Amino acid sequence: MGEAAGDGAGVPPVLLTEQASKRILVLDPRVRVWDPAARPEVVKWAFSPVGDARYRDTRADESWVYPSEAKARRYRGRTFLLTTASFGFVGVVEYPSGRRYWATAVGPGDDLFNPHTAEMLPDGNVAVACSTGARVRLYAASLGPHERRYGEAELKGAHGLHWDRERGVLWAMGDDELVAYGVGGTRVRPALVRRFAVPLPVAVPGKSAGGHDLFPVAGRPGRMWVSTSASVFQYDIGTGLFAQDFAGADRIARKSVKCVGDDPRTGQVVTTVPEKGLGETWWTTTVSVHRPESAYELVGGGIYKARWFRASTVG
Template sequence: MTGRPTRRTALLTALGAGAAAALPAATAHAAGGKPTPPVAVTDQKSRRVLVLDSRLPWESPDAVRWAFSPEGDERYADLEPEASWTYVDEAKARRRRGRTYLLTTASFGFAAVVEVPTGRRYWAGALAGGTDTVNPHSIELLPDGNVAVAGSTGDTIRLYTASQGPASDTYAEYRFSDAHGLQWDNRRRVLWAIGHDELIALRVGGTAAAPTLTRVHTAALPHPEGRSASGHDLSPVVGRPGRLWVTTGYGVFQYDIAGRAFREDYAGAAQISRRSVKAVSDVRGSGRVVTTVPEPGLEKSWWTTTVSAHNPEGAYVLPDGGIYKARWWVPESR
């Protein structure tokens, strides 16, 4: 006897269809005209990146605006995604030369820049295998078309010559302890990176085919006395240019680049700043912020089913999910 499909089954069925569906305009509007973009989440349980409508309950199949997984896609078969796509841990939206891209990584080695909505491979690589573990944790697209990847276990920032082809495996490397987050700064033309105890800026030199990386700025991360900071996430404060969102094991800060100081003077800090925040981003205009923190009692200690919203407070819930990071789906231009 066949019963009625569960909400989870209906949602997963929609995800399969969503991968081929066109993604609507990045920003919709709620009452009052404030922007309410979709939210991109890394759902490690379903092994997909999901772009979900922030205006709808996420248990509804209609909430899925687009989804990506390389598994079963011949364009990514050479990367063996059945293994390398384990624990998807990053999802960012970027815009370059009239095209929108998903930037994504997974802990077992997968890293890619994926055209939306076609799923076409702009660039992709498998950065780990056997005992040579890199653990990709974040990724960034540069204006020249090259791609930077942060490897936390590998203590490395690699700048791949993606401008030279979709499978280019040539890279410049900068060694950086527990590299976790990356963010390109269009104004200052530097690549920001966060690691174990430091926030740094790297200048990109050389050519697109033979790039170099040189450290030009260092800031020690805030941390309790006698403990390491455990730097984690890095993103722009879009509502306050000249600042970066920075998360550590102990709180959420805004780094004032010109003032060279970590600030906690932002709206909603009392609710936003807490331990173990895995991702943070805001929306220009409304000041709305989303964050993720681990939820007790799930299969993995770093998973959550809930994306917290702030300014005002709220939440989005993905039933039976295993979310690691979540970001507003608003493509940054490159």
């Protein structure tokens, strides 16, 4: 079970990639309408590398555009946030100090590679999925905060990553398939070895599934949440099947879901879906909560992803 960032054993804080203000936010789950301008106390923690000397070499003014991922991990007794931004930033940030475990800028500072998510491995190295770049990279981040050495594998539309501790594989999701990679080489010179792959469910034959978010199902070990352009599934690793037999599927399984995840203590699920009329077509001001149905609202927001702040242990 993951460790929550908040106090008590109730609903954990909510972790957002907030693109309108270019920040990662940790927000108070007891407040349903977050208005940081009127009530700054609803923001429990915030991160941006812009202007932070610890991240100067990442060219954050250029690379920290459209933060696209934030998820919490425990590694060697410390909590870290893994974060990416579409114009190249990738970082593993200690919580709550903001200290740099590792960070880099992928690509030339534009959206050529589009880092979409990251994952930490038990040896301290860090995997990155680059959607436009069609590749998964495994950086030798354990060597130091500025390390740029990596191994990589091609994956069309790489969007999702999850380290499977039980099976010792890195799951990666692209436009059309879910792939299990073994880790080869060494910690210093890592490599990714494709083990096997399964095609994602498609709504229209001959069309791309549009794989998007990949996240472990906290309430059902051995399953992973999978969101595609058309719907939301749980992939059962044991059977190799994509299922929609989960509680709340009638409300959770819908098109254009950008993120999905459940809290192991409450069973509540969070998702985000774009809404019209905002600064970008993929933004929303609403975090949907399921089981039971409710919602959070961020006044003036441009939310991309939302996750419960519970840190799962990777090493």
